[in-house]
Amino acid sequence: MKRYVTLLRNEPLLRRLSLIQLLAYFGAWFSNVAIYTLLIQMGADAATIALVAALHFLPGVFQAPLSGVILDRIHPKRLMIFLTLIEILCTLSLISVDNVGMLWLLYVLVFIRMGASSFHFTVEMSLLPRILEGKSLQTANEIHSIIWSLSYTLGMALSGLVVYWVGVTTAFLLDAGLFVIVLILASTLKIEIELSENSAKFTAMMKEAFVYIRNNPVVYHLMILHAILGFTAFDALVALAAKQYYSQIIAVSLGIGLLNAARAFGLVIGPIVLGHWINNARLGWLFFAEAGAIALWALLIDNFYGSLIASVAVGFVTTTLWSYTYTLLQHHTQSDFYGRVIAYNDMVFLGVGAFVSLLIGYLAVLGMTLGMITLILGGVFLIAAFYYEWVRRTYELKEFE
Template sequence: MKRYLTLLRNEPLLRRLSLIQLLAYFGAWFSNVAIYTLLIQMGADATTIALVAALHFLPGVFQAPLSGVILDRIHPKRLMILLTLIEIGCTLSLITIDNVGMLWLLYGLVVIRMGASSFHFTVEMSLLPRILEGKSLQAANEIHSIIWSLSYTLGMALSGLVVYWVGVTTAFLLDAGLFVIVLFLVSTITIEIEWSSNGSKLSAMMKEAFTYIRNNPVVYHLMILHAVIGFTAFDALVALAAKHYYSQIIAVSLGIGLLNAARAVGLVIGPMVLGHWINNARLGWLFLAEAGALALWAALIDDFYGSLIASVAVGFVTTTLWSYTYTLLQHHTHSDFYGRVIAYNDMIFLGVGAFVSLLIGYLAVSGVSLGMITLILGAVFAVAALYYGWIRRMYELKEIG
């Protein structure tokens, strides 16, 4: 924790970006429990719930080729202001949805809203390697991964309480208020970096980026490795577990919220413990640890209190896996391609998240138990450990710092 506080104290731009990120990402996920609760109240089935979960990831997949180019052409402050305005408008519009006949509007608003949120994330992550390097960059990525993970899970946890106490509409209004604060913070930020807008044609810049990635295989292997963390996209799994296993002992919204709160505990504590320990040689063991944590959750998923414990274990490993693989990618990418490579990396990562959400819904509808689904997700991390071992044998990975 001390090294994070020291870095934030010495880097005022990182400090402001971290505050913006905390509020923006918290706001992006705060409405989720309200959305899932609304779906359950309207009688939506597992397929619909899984589709909505997938729609939270899909926008980042389809917009990445264009957003990557935009990142290397337009100043980040202008982008963040525009994206925040979009998030405010979409969040307020969610209040109008009150029946199944309006699902088409819900789908559209989720796509636009999460597209803006995904783009906002990519803007900030492409800024970090422009202002930091080495161990400072790794620590900054860990800070941002803690913030992202904490916002992702704790946002839904607190939303569960808010929805339970005051209802869906109030949750949406509070969420819009958070984005108004973000808009003020972004409007007053000063980003002093060397910035030279790339004036090439969009198509030429896309082609240039794909050529760069193709000619540097270690880059795309690291992108694939990072994308494996997308198999921790458990939104649909948590919602279905709360609906089928825990609804007899606790309200669905509270069940979703508490499970995510438990995972948030692990997500925050993990990098504080593992940040100094992790290096290239130990990364494979961390993938195996995630596989073991998911196997534990698979065994306990039908028990609410057991699931809380397992969720902490899963979260404990996830943040460090995310931040270290992200830093490895940044460390092996040329600065001229930060925006585009980060955008394409997020495209793959979010694509995996969307696929996992849909897969969970499909398997659940097909009769596969939620425990078995969780075990399947865990097996992916065991395979990833073997894949990383192959990458290390084939390529000379640079140590961070």
């Protein structure tokens, strides 16, 4: 914990960005419980819930080729202000959705809103390697992952309580207010960086980035390894479990909120415990541990209290896997390509998340138990452990100094 405090104290820009991250990500997750609760109240089936979960990931997939070029040409402060305005407008517009006939509007608003949110995320992640390097960059990524997890924890938990006590509409109004604060903070940022003076056309810059990735196999292998974390896109699974197993014990909104909060508690404490321990040689063991934790959840998913415990174990490993694989990619990417490589990496990661969300809904509609679906997702991390060991033996991965 001391190294996080020291870095934040010595880096005022990182400190301000971290505060913006905390509020922006909190806002992004705060209204999610309201959205899923609204769907369940309207009688949405498993396929519809899974589609909405997928819409949280798909925008980043479609916009990545363009956003990567934009990141390398437009100042991040201007982008953050513009994207926050979009999030405010879309969040307020969600209030108008109140029946199944307006599901089309919900789809559109979630798609646009999460597109802005994922772009905002990519802006900040492409900015970090421009202002930090080495161990400081690894620590900054861990801080970022803790902030994301803390926002996820508080956002889901508090939203569950707000929806339960005062309803969906109030949750959306409060969420929009948070984004207004983010807008004010972003407008006062002082970011002094130099973007590469690349006057090439957008299409040429896209092609240049794809050629760079193709010619650097360690980069695309690291992108694949990071994308595997998309198999922890459990939003649809949690919503379905709350509806199917826990609704007799607890209100659906509270069930969704508490289960996500338990997992996010593990996400917060994971890097604090594992941050000093993790290195290139040990990363494979974390993939094994994630597989085991998800398998435990698969066995306990029909038990609400057992699921809470298993969710903490799942989250405990996930954050360090996420932050370390992200740092490895940044560390092995040439600075002129930061924006585009990070954007394309997020495209692959979000594409996997969207696929997993749809897969969960499809398998549930076919009649597969939620426990078996969860076990399948955990098996992917077992494969990933062997895949990483192959990458480490085939390519020379640089350690952080």
